[in-house]
Amino acid sequence: MPKLIPQNKLKDWLDNLAQTHEVWVPQDQDGMCVIDLYQAEREINLESRTRFSAKELVFPQTERLFKYKYEKDKDNPEHVSVKLQTENNVPKRVAFGIPPCDVAGIEIISKVFDDKGYKDPYFKKRREALSIVALGCQHPENACFCTTVGGSPSKAPGADILLTPVGDGYAVEVLTAKGQALIPNDLFDKLADVDAPDVEKAQQKAGKLLPAPMVISPSAQTAQALLKAFASPYWNEATAACLSCGICTFACPTCHCFTIVDEKCGRCGERMRCWDACMFPLYTLEASGHNPRLAQSQRYRNRISHKYSYMITNNNILGCTGCGRCIKLCPAGIDLRRIVEKLIPKSE
């Protein structure tokens, strides 16, 4: 039976976790709710939606791939050799209180970086070192549409522990062995149990707050719909306002495009990988001057088609969690739901 942890005991649990893990938890900073390192003296905020997703915990915005260093040979100073060095250690982390849509985002990136084909060793290490304590969503926002794309505000497959707000506390459901390891017995033994039906009732509440689902499934039919719409003039109309700012990709829990750049300092330096955005014209610009996606409508079409068509074809999943951040943050007010609704027929 799940335990019920009252609000005022959460800090005890977090302090306990922080002894062995880097604990990342939503908190207010400069007027925004962000996910950041837990510090006992700072207030946490489990009520608001974080501005950006939790993907940075497994796929940091900038990450070193390796360091390099040029050295002269001792015996033959004219002979210079380069040495490469990688790091193997990544911190053990807990993502605490992240919403189901962000857990889904991490699951989706896993499908790309660590399933078939080439595997990304940097992502893999960080994912293995990450434990997830998800928090069922209590206040879906206007832009939320997780149910449309097959998600749920209150279930979080891929998480190790699921918290559900019940009364003045949280029901704690342990989902995996990794999650069990995050439970300090001396704290939890003293907690009261909560009835499973009560948890279920609380979980159903959030779903009712979401718009009636327009279900889009990761089917071949969905994938085909966007391929068919590839030459549609609607793309121009729908994306005319787009500024190519790229905020939709940075805030997105599933966007995983990156660039690789060298940073040099004298005879040494490092090769970094950094988030990139398919919204930027330079993203596909070739040295010859040719650019296969020169027009903004072509870039936007690629972003939507990647999530709602290409990822179905390549990974059998939809590349969208319905978190709504791209809609909420778009300075031009572009609403992905309108485009998807127009171009993809309802499957059920």
Place this chain on the structure above:
Amino acid sequence: MCDCAKKHKYQGPDDNPYLPYLARVISVTLETPNIKSFQVVLDDKEKMSQFSFEPGQVAQLSLFGVGESTFVINSAPHTKDYLQFTIMRAGEVTSAFHDLSVGAQIGIRAPLGNWFPCQEMEGRNIVFVGGGLGLAPLRTLILHMLAHREKYKDIHIIYGSRTPNDLCYSKDLADWQRRGDIHVTLTIDREVPGWEYKVGFVPVVVGEAKLNPENAVAITCGPPIMIKFVLIELEKAGFKPEQIYTTLERRMKCGLGLCGRCNIGPKYVCIDGPVFTFAQLKALPDEL
């Protein structure tokens, strides 16, 4: 199914496909005023002797502190003592490569991508159509076929560039012209005193060649505008889209199908390509 795909996939040191192997430049050849060929040898002698790839596969070459770019391996697969790359000075990385001298150390992640299905081409007539630096990916396949000449029927190489000075691999071209068992047609865009071969754009020369599509395969690579019109001429001659191969270029970073930028619809040029038939390209969204 053979296990080629596994054999010709880049693993990387410590199973990290982002980590390059180190290599040194052993020779630099000036092909044209802005194109140089580099022969490189892996530092690890054992790795070098075991290195295997198929014609058409590419490499990510890096200069540490400058960056990485994608180039096709254009030496023959049976050449075991070096790998050759031909680089046109265009951007930051290629310019830095042009400044390298013999002995310089580089990083190399290879082989990456798919390749020309040369086994399927056995027993068939082969037409190569190249323009400028587009001969680079064809060169590997040509050298491979010449080394196994008896397995292929007629081989016809049509190659052109703007001026005689822009023709790459002049030594190879002379060798191929001397051979009696293949047909080589060279062309330049405009007449130049002393030029004794054809004059005219490559597609026009392809049209004039009266190619026979029966039991034939055409492989073309060059500037996109040349490919576009070569394709029209080949189709006019009766070649079907599945008989025509090309190899594509795209801006790439990872070469592993992960970083996202080189896609044409759902296909990534770095892992699903760079070699495609025109039948395959026709099935993809028009995003070249």
